[in-house]
Amino acid sequence: MDTKNFTEKFYEKYGNRNEKPVLFFSPGRVNLIGEHTDYNGGFVFPCALNYGTYLLIRKIEGNILKFSTINFNDDVETELKGLFVNTSKKWINYPLGVINEFLKKGIKISGLEFLYYGDVPNGAGLSSSASIEMVTAVALNEFYNAGFGTLELVKMSQKAENEFVGMNCGIMDQFAVGFGKKDHAIFLNCDTLSFENVPIILNDCSLIITNTNKRRGLTDSKYNERRGECDKAVELLQAYKPIRNLSELNTGEIHLLEKYIKDPAVRKRAKHVISENGRVVEAVKVLKGNNIIRFGELMNLSHDSLKDDYEVTGIELDTLVYEGRKLPGVIGTRMTGAGFGGCTVSIVKKADSAKFMSELAAVYQKKTGLVPDFYQPEIGDGAERIG
Numbered sequence: 001m002d003t004k005n006f007t008e009k010f011y012e013k014y015g016n017r018n019e020k021p022v023l024f025f026s027p028g029r030v031n032l033i034g035e036h037t038d039y040n041g042g043f044v045f046p047c048a049l050n051y052g053t054y055l056l057i058r059k060i061e062g063n064i065l066k067f068s069t070i071n072f073n074d075d076v077e078t079e080l081k082g083l084f085v086n087t088s089k090k091w092i093n094y095p096l097g098v099i100n101e102f103l104k105k106g107i108k109i110s111g112l113e114f115l116y117y118g119d120v121p122n123g124a125g126l127s128s129s130a131s132i133e134m135v136t137a138v139a140l141n142e143f144y145n146a147g148f149g150t151l152e153l154v155k156m157s158q159k160a161e162n163e164f165v166g167m168n169c170g171i172m173d174q175f176a177v178g179f180g181k182k183d184h185a186i187f188l189n190c191d192t193l194s195f196e197n198v199p200i201i202l203n204d205c206s207l208i209i210t211n212t213n214k215r216r217g218l219t220d221s222k223y224n225e226r227r228g229e230c231d232k233a234v235e236l237l238q239a240y241k242p243i244r245n246l247s248e249l250n251t252g253e254i255h256l257l258e259k260y261i262k263d264p265a266v267r268k269r270a271k272h273v274i275s276e277n278g279r280v281v282e283a284v285k286v287l288k289g290n291n292i293i294r295f296g297e298l299m300n301l302s303h304d305s306l307k308d309d310y311e312v313t314g315i316e317l318d319t320l321v322y323e324g325r326k327l328p329g330v331i332g333t334r335m336t337g338a339g340f341g342g343c344t345v346s347i348v349k350k351a352d353s354a355k356f357m358s359e360l361a362a363v364y365q366k367k368t369g370l371v372p373d374f375y376q377p378e379i380g381d382g383a384e385r386i387g
């Protein structure tokens with residue numbers, strides 16, 4: 001990130017070189033294991049990336065909010081008068097939703113100029129949305145001395161996404177983006193919100209993220225459909241015991257699902273959630289014991305379950321994963337995020353990384369007609385002021 005150039009762009013856009021804007025950064029995230037468990041009160045294991053969203057922000061006189069982004073040409077100016085309503089300019093809804101949360105809590109916002117720049121791909125399952133929300137939340141918190149703790153900002157950002165943007169996500173993304181820690185993943189219990197930072201030491205291996213570059217399609221509606229199926233499973237399982245969420249069952253109880261859930265699709269959704277929780281717990285344990293091989297096997301099992309039981313993968317993700325597994329040096333590979341497109345995350349021996357990327361790109365392109373992108377991220381810190 002060239003801070004000088006970014007600041008220059010800010011001045012070109014908004015003028016007044018006498019007052020310096022303040023720089024904030026919020027990461028994207030990759031989830032290592034624990035998919036579609038967060039809204040079921042389960043375990044997740046994400047980490048923050050060194051890719052994310054940069055925000056330069058400055059107070060101005062009056063009541064106008066000015067938004068701009070380097071990523072595309074879509075400037076918006078809007079007046080502060082009561083709460084905002086959702087606009088057709090999609091990206092603006094993320095900051096506006098967050099601003100609304102501040103306003104609802106009685107924080108008086110005044111005129112501001114915002115310039116965003118994101119280097120995490122949009123809609124690729126790496127939480128570009130949570131990243132924009134949290135960078136805005138952290139900046140407003142500081143600018144108006146609002147005094148909210150990180151957890152409160154995380155919840156406000158999730159609320160912005162659920163209620164303003166209209167995507168009924170769980171808490172994982174905003175949490176990972178808010179609480180990220182360099183070289184650590186976050187072992188989070190999404191029911192109690194207690195968490196532990198676990199060091200990610202991969203020795204002779206590295207993380208590789210592969211973007212399917214599949215255009216985002218039905219992700220949101222399918223996501224809500226899965227949530228509905230999980231709610232249905234919880235309802236049916238009341239005949240077994242009074243649970244609030246699927247994560248109150250353990251892997252030893254999976255065999256009981258057949259008795260209580262007749263619809264095979266709903267039963268498979270429940271099976272995925274319960275088995276995935278088991279895999280996350282084991283994954284964290286083996287990682288602490290430095291057993292990367294088993295960690296990789298659990299990543300593979302996670303993907304298989306997301307494909308067969310949760311049915312959120314698709315030809316692009318499956319091609320990357322199953323072709324990837326055939327290549328030398330691949331310890332584990334799975335989809336990450338909501339699914340249906342977006343990215344995979346793989347652990348690959350460093351010595352084999354270059355070959356992994358070139359060979360996978362070739363076979364993926366041949367089978368799907370799409371060209372994938374590869375990222376070799378570092379694990380970074382959560383949202384913060386950086387300048």
Ligand code: GLA
Binds near residue numbers: 035169171
């Ligand atoms: C999206 C949502 C998260 C989580 C994942 C699936 O990223 O925003 O809350 O549910 O999908 O694990």
